[in-house]
Amino acid sequence: MANYKYHMLVCGGTGCFASQSDQIKKNLAQIIEEKGLQNEVQVVITGCFGFCEQGPIVKMLPDNTFYVRVKPEDCRELVEEHIIKGRKVNRLLYTDPENKEHVADSKHMEFYKKQLRIALRNCGFIDPENINEYIARDGYAALASVLEINNPLATIDVIKKSGLRGRGGGGFPTGLKWEIAAKNHADQKYVVCNADEGDPGAFMDRSILEGDPHSVLEAMAINGFCIGANKGLIYIRAEYPLAIERLLIAIKQAEETGLLGKNIFGSDFSFDIELRYGAGAFVCGEETALIHSMEGERGEPTFKPPFPAQEGYLKMPTNVNNVETYANIPVIILKGWEWFSSIGTEKSKGTKVFALAGKINNVGLIEVPMGITLREVVYEIGGGIKDGKKFKAMQTGGPSGGCLTEKFLDTPIDYDNLIEAGSMMGSGGMIVMDEDDCMVAVSKFYLEFTVEESCGKCTPCRIGNKRLYELLEKITEGKGTMEDLDILKSLSKVIKDTSLCGLGQTSPNPVLSTIDNFWDEYLAHVMEKKCPAGQCKALKSYIIEPDLCIGCGACVRVCPVNAIKGEKKMPHEINQADCIKCGACIEKCKFNAILIK
Amino acid sequence: MEKIKSLADLKKKREALQSNLKLREQGENTESLIQVKVAMATCGIASGAKQVMETIINESNKRHIPVVVTQTGCMGYCYAEPTVEVTKPGQDPVVFGYITPQKAEELVDKYLVGNEMLDGVIPVNYEKVEQ
Ligand SMILES: Cc1cc2nc3c(=O)[nH]c(=O)nc-3n(C[C@H](O)[C@H](O)[C@H](O)COP(=O)(O)O)c2cc1C
Numbered sequence: 001m002a003n004y005k006y007h008m009l010v011c012g013g014t015g016c017f018a019s020q021s022d023q024i025k026k027n028l029a030q031i032i033e034e035k036g037l038q039n040e041v042q043v044v045i046t047g048c049f050g051f052c053e054q055g056p057i058v059k060m061l062p063d064n065t066f067y068v069r070v071k072p073e074d075c076r077e078l079v080e081e082h083i084i085k086g087r088k089v090n091r092l093l094y095t096d097p098e099n100k101e102h103v104a105d106s107k108h109m110e111f112y113k114k115q116l117r118i119a120l121r122n123c124g125f126i127d128p129e130n131i132n133e134y135i136a137r138d139g140y141a142a143l144a145s146v147l148e149i150n151n152p153l154a155t156i157d158v159i160k161k162s163g164l165r166g167r168g169g170g171g172f173p174t175g176l177k178w179e180i181a182a183k184n185h186a187d188q189k190y191v192v193c194n195a196d197e198g199d200p201g202a203f204m205d206r207s208i209l210e211g212d213p214h215s216v217l218e219a220m221a222i223n224g225f226c227i228g229a230n231k232g233l234i235y236i237r238a239e240y241p242l243a244i245e246r247l248l249i250a251i252k253q254a255e256e257t258g259l260l261g262k263n264i265f266g267s268d269f270s271f272d273i274e275l276r277y278g279a280g281a282f283v284c285g286e287e288t289a290l291i292h293s294m295e296g297e298r299g300e301p302t303f304k305p306p307f308p309a310q311e312g313y314l315k316m317p318t319n320v321n322n323v324e325t326y327a328n329i330p331v332i333i334l335k336g337w338e339w340f341s342s343i344g345t346e347k348s349k350g351t352k353v354f355a356l357a358g359k360i361n362n363v364g365l366i367e368v369p370m371g372i373t374l375r376e377v378v379y380e381i382g383g384g385i386k387d388g389k390k391f392k393a394m395q396t397g398g399p400s401g402g403c404l405t406e407k408f409l410d411t412p413i414d415y416d417n418l419i420e421a422g423s424m425m426g427s428g429g430m431i432v433m434d435e436d437d438c439m440v441a442v443s444k445f446y447l448e449f450t451v452e453e454s455c456g457k458c459t460p461c462r463i464g465n466k467r468l469y470e471l472l473e474k475i476t477e478g479k480g481t482m483e484d485l486d487i488l489k490s491l492s493k494v495i496k497d498t499s500l501c502g503l504g505q506t507s508p509n510p511v512l513s514t515i516d517n518f519w520d521e522y523l524a525h526v527m528e529k530k531c532p533a534g535q536c537k538a539l540k541s542y543i544i545e546p547d548l549c550i551g552c553g554a555c556v557r558v559c560p561v562n563a564i565k566g567e568k569k570m571p572h573e574i575n576q577a578d579c580i581k582c583g584a585c586i587e588k589c590k591f592n593a594i595l596i597k
Numbered sequence: 598m599e600k601i602k603s604l605a606d607l608k609k610k611r612e613a614l615q616s617n618l619k620l621r622e623q624g625e626n627t628e629s630l631i632q633v634k635v636a637m638a639t640c641g642i643a644s645g646a647k648q649v650m651e652t653i654i655n656e657s658n659k660r661h662i663p664v665v666v667t668q669t670g671c672m673g674y675c676y677a678e679p680t681v682e683v684t685k686p687g688q689d690p691v692v693f694g695y696i697t698p699q700k701a702e703e704l705v706d707k708y709l710v711g712n713e714m715l716d717g718v719i720p721v722n723y724e725k726v727e728q
Contacts, residue, residue: 003651003654004617004620005620005650005654005667005668006667007621007665009621030611059624061620061621061623061624062620062621062623062624062627062665062666062667063624063627063632063665063667064624064625064627083668084637084668085637085638085669085670086637086669086670087633087669087670088669107625109626125621132610132614132617133608133614133617133618135610135611135614136611136614136615136617136618137618138611140601140607141607141608141611144604144607145604147604148604206611224623253598256600257598257599257600257601258600258601258602259601265601265602265603265604265606265607266602266603332620517649537626558653
């Protein structure tokens with residue numbers, strides 16, 4: 001019989017998986033077998049640890065040693081040194097960027113110190129393909145107790161009192177949503193989990209489904225019991241193959257164990273869950289469009305009301321919640337609403353998972369209590385800006401959100417403060433920008449996304465966003481006028497006021513927010529025909545500083561369009577008409593003689 | 598797979614499964630646990646360190662003492678094998694020599710539970726070597 005003394009947890013999230021974590025697991029298992037240690041060392045594939053920047057990650061227990069950037073060929077050393085000889089493999093430990101010291105235990109890493117894991121509590125801890133590990137972590141105990149108490153409204157009350165708000169973007173109170181769905185009487189009702197996650201850069205929902213699928217299944221069943229639905233559907237994009245695979249395994253295991261299906265825990269409550277696949281359209285994350293897509297119709301939104309809770313899937317009352325919202329439910333029930341509502345700010349309770357990306361040292365997935373400041377996220381958890389550059393802004397809320405500048409660094413992050421600051425929580429993307437990022441180009445990037453993703457049903461969104469994009473394009477090319485800036489503002493307002501769904505109602509936000517915070521940059525593009533960040537190609541020119549150029553000719557040889565001319569050992573010159581601004585010369589020049597103006 | 602038909606079933610199953618994850622849960626708060634390292638180089642293994650490790654794990658589990666037991670390389674006390682290093686939270690490590698499986702049980706009872714030294718076992722004067 002196995003009597004494990006060591007557990008080796010190998011990250012099996014999509015990121016680490018792509019860097020061969022499955023091969024790492026195979027190698028470890030094989031070497032352990034070879035050493036005859038298979039009854040003493042257990043190797044487990046888990047969900048995401050969040051520190052994607054440092055993946056693939058292997059965590060050793062019970063001593064909690066955190067190995068980073070592990071390669072399949074490192075496995076032998078890990079087993080022979082760490083397990084057999086009891087010595088840590090220093091070269092695979094995380095190095096603190098500040099003091100350059102090795103940090104063995106993840107608890108001592110800045111990245112983890114301020115985190116609080118509720119929705120991600122089991123990610124990186126259990127084997128998501130083994131229901132027993134979920135059960136050992138109190139899995140399905142919340143469902144059992146809800147069925148035992150047998151009072152749906154009392155359970156809804158717990159969720160209401162906890163203060164949980166929807167994590168899919170809108171922040172609608174979850175308990176209230178359940179109550180509305182419960183009070184609408186119908187023969188058939190549905191529970192839908194929104195796993196569309198279309199926000200560029202966000203991957204928290206995927207990580208939860210990959211790392212802890214049962215928590216979502218359990219919560220959906222609780223939701224079903226509370227509102228009187230016996231059918232659950234998960235709408236997931238087909239681009240998430242690993243999450244789909246793990247969900248299917250989880251559903252099968254839950255059915256085989258009797259935790260989903262007929263007469264759960266011997267009660268008269270029955271519930272089953274099926275998957276519905278989306279083709280990866282942003283608008284299909286909007287709940288009415290999502291429902292139409294599930295019905296086999298075009299993925300287009302319709303006017304609300306009626307809300308899904310009144311008339312949803314197949315015209316029946318339907319409760320739609322986001323993956324992360326669901327992942328919070330079982331813990332709230334087990335630990336009580338008092339516990340949950342003690343975390344966070346006055347109107348935003350609990351934690352939020354953010355996908356930290358952009359010009360930041362520690363890219364990854366973090367879960368932090370509501371009310372944490374941007375400064376803590378950027379400089380402590382995130383380890384500061386890459387290459388010691390200056391913080392410029394943090395984009396939150398993706399294509400529906402806006403930018404938070406330095407003056408908001410100490411604002412507690414919650415739903416309401418973000419809106420007040422001109423951005424929004426959204427699904428939790430956080431993209432950090434530094435001094436090299438042009439804010440006009442950033443809003444152009446988001447508008448390009450919106451134009452691509454608009455379903456085309458309503459005119460303001462279909463045509464308005466296209467015009468916004470064209471104006472931004474004109475400005476970044478140095479052809480904008482002051483009148484264009486006025487149109488940019490007034491058109492944004494019209495699109496917001498007249499679009500049919502949340503997509504168009506929020507799509508001008510990146511423009512408005514950058515206009516608010518970085519008006520000077522817009523002016524510089526229009527009045528001086530300059531891009532202060534030096535990003536907009538049309539507005540920058542490469543110039544050789546004659547005093548610094550020694551005429552070595554290195555730039556001449558790399559220039560792909562032969563735009564650089566000059567005599568040997570004499571200062572060279574760039575022909576601006578031919579230059580395509582690729583930047584190859586600047587990288588090659590050893591004398592820093594080429595400048596961007 | 599066996600069906601779970603009631604809350605009682607679930608509880609029973611959970612209890613049976615929980616010990617599998619105990620080791621991982623301990624990793625979450627290593628600082629507040631007693632750390633036990635058993636020297637498991639050739640000399641240690643030859644003199645029974647494996648059984649010593651088993652005993653310490655099993656006996657402390659039985660007594661519900663929060664310990665983290667790991668193995669380590671040769672600590673340099675080959676003459677006193679099997680050797681065991683015990684670090685209590687906030688205290689300096691103490692190394693015990695000549696720990697047989699019987700002595701291991703006594704170590705758990707006396708030093709881990711209480712704070713008594715063991716008869717016939719001399720703590721080796723020792724400076725912790727950071728590995
Ligand atoms: C354009 C658009 C895209 C959306 N995409 C998502 C999404 O990917 N995932 C999600 O959970 N909610 C998304 N929503 C929000 C949903 O409409 C809905 O409010 C949410 O699923 C409700 O769940 P919650 O209350 O748990 O947040 C989107 C909304 C809009 C307007």
